Amino acid sequence: MTRTGSERLVPRFGATERALHWVHASGFLAMLATGLVLYLPALSELVARRNLVKNVHLFSALGWAVAIVLVVALGDRRRLAADWREIEAIDADDRRFLRGRRAPQGRFNGGQKLNVLVTAAFALLFALSGFFLWLGERDHRFLFDGTGTVHETLTLVALGLLVGHLYLAVIHPSTRHALRGMTRGDVREAWAREHHRKWVEELERGL
Amino acid sequence: MHDRTIGRAAFLGILGAGAAGLFFGRDALRLAGSVVPDSVEAVVPASGWRIYTIGSSIPSIDPQAYRLTIAGAVERPVTYTLADLRALPRVQQVSDFHCVTGWSVSDVRWAGVRFRDLLDEAGVRPSAKALRFVSDEVPYDDTLSLPQAFAADALLALDMDGKPLSEAHGFPARVVMPRMYGYKSVKWVTRVEVQTHLDHVGYWELRGYDEDAWIGDSNGL
Numbered sequence: 001m002t003r004t005g006s007e008r009l010v011p012r013f014g015a016t017e018r019a020l021h022w023v024h025a026s027g028f029l030a031m032l033a034t035g036l037v038l039y040l041p042a043l044s045e046l047v048a049r050r051n052l053v054k055n056v057h058l059f060s061a062l063g064w065a066v067a068i069v070l071v072v073a074l075g076d077r078r079r080l081a082a083d084w085r086e087i088e089a090i091d092a093d094d095r096r097f098l099r100g101r102r103a104p105q106g107r108f109n110g111g112q113k114l115n116v117l118v119t120a121a122f123a124l125l126f127a128l129s130g131f132f133l134w135l136g137e138r139d140h141r142f143l144f145d146g147t148g149t150v151h152e153t154l155t156l157v158a159l160g161l162l163v164g165h166l167y168l169a170v171i172h173p174s175t176r177h178a179l180r181g182m183t184r185g186d187v188r189e190a191w192a193r194e195h196h197r198k199w200v201e202e203l204e205r206g207l
Numbered sequence: 208m209h210d211r212t213i214g215r216a217a218f219l220g221i222l223g224a225g226a227a228g229l230f231f232g233r234d235a236l237r238l239a240g241s242v243v244p245d246s247v248e249a250v251v252p253a254s255g256w257r258i259y260t261i262g263s264s265i266p267s268i269d270p271q272a273y274r275l276t277i278a279g280a281v282e283r284p285v286t287y288t289l290a291d292l293r294a295l296p297r298v299q300q301v302s303d304f305h306c307v308t309g310w311s312v313s314d315v316r317w318a319g320v321r322f323r324d325l326l327d328e329a330g331v332r333p334s335a336k337a338l339r340f341v342s343d344e345v346p347y348d349d350t351l352s353l354p355q356a357f358a359a360d361a362l363l364a365l366d367m368d369g370k371p372l373s374e375a376h377g378f379p380a381r382v383v384m385p386r387m388y389g390y391k392s393v394k395w396v397t398r399v400e401v402q403t404h405l406d407h408v409g410y411w412e413l414r415g416y417d418e419d420a421w422i423g424d425s426n427g428l
Binding site for chain 1: 210211213214215218221222225226228231233234235255256257258259260261262263265307308309310415416417
């Protein structure tokens with residue numbers, strides 16, 4: 001634990017975790033913006049440069065996938081694997097938290113765990129359905145009935161999740177301190193004790 | 208259930224549902240659509256049109272200045288004004304529209320002119336094999352063989368759903384070829400060239416799309 005002034009800080013996210021978050025965030029935002037122009041008739045008419053927008057969308061997807069692979073390949077894989085094990089474990093306290101009751105939380109609370117699980121599954125499904133949209137245009141045998149529906153449904157649900165995520169990370173007074181963990185890597189110990197008590201207790205026990 | 212099983216089940220469950228959705232997603236949405244209010248469907252174009260263009264803006268054609276030229280292997284080239292086109296024998300049809308990128312619109316009400324009537328005055332020469340439709344959106348074009356263009360449901364549409372075509376949908380005239388993917392249904396048609404060779408190449412065919420645009424079982428038909 002480090003100290004700046006009177007505030008004790010605890011490290012929450014390492015460089016690899018933050019890189020993965022921001023690579024995914026920038027890729028998602030680039031593809032969301034271009035995707036909505038391709039998808040919503042009003043925006044398509046307004047912008048019109050469909051071929052350009054489509055190319056930006058496709059190359060964003062390619063760049064996103066390459067960057068994700070690079071972060072995992074060059075980053076702290078052991079740490080990422082530990083994160084995933086932690087996120088997959090929805091324990092009794094997480095289940096209480098998700099039912100809206102107060103329960104001590106670990107480094108990730110129940111909602112954050114669910115958000116990562118959904119985001120990871122969505123990322124794979126976006127890539128899969130996007131690939132078949134691309135291929136189906138060129139070879140009609142791969143033009144499956146529901147590919148577009150899946151890609152669009154993912155977009156709309158992910159858009160909803162993004163709005164909630166941004167609200168909690170930027171606006172909501174008691175949770176927005178978490179943003180510091182994803183930018184600078186550390187958070188105030190007092191804040192962590194309030195929101196992630198089990199994690200701080202683990203740190204104190206030297207785990 | 209073990210703690211980690213729950214998280215993994217959620218992750219794999221979403222993946223499985225999404226992968227199944229590639230094949231059954233549209234049916235599932237149709238089922239869901241029957242319980243979702245129309246107001247929601249109006250905001251989300253889940254069952255509606257997308258607007259596709261190749262240029263930097265939607266062509267805006269002055270109806271007074273618009274001319275449709277019929278040229279090529281004809282007895283006498285003809286140039287129609289929009290009023291001329293509207294004076295030709297008018298037919299109506301209800302047909303579905305399928306895009307090669309995977310979306311469809313059902314039961315579109317079109318009105319316009321059959322190609323046989325459109326070409327009647329110009330007179331197609333016996334050597335004619337195909338029609339090339341040239342769009343005001345340069346360099347968009349596409350081609351139908353003469354038998355394809357003379358199919359019972361192929362049309363030069365002037366109206367859609369009871370109104371003149373909107374600019375986004377190809378005002379004032381577009382091709383409608385319901386049993387082929389939408390890239391054959393050229394919008395903003397300004398010129399019809401009667402060709403003596405079977406040349407199916409058009410804008411998208413040059414960019415990798417199939418020259419045979421018949422809709423198969425692949426698109427849920």
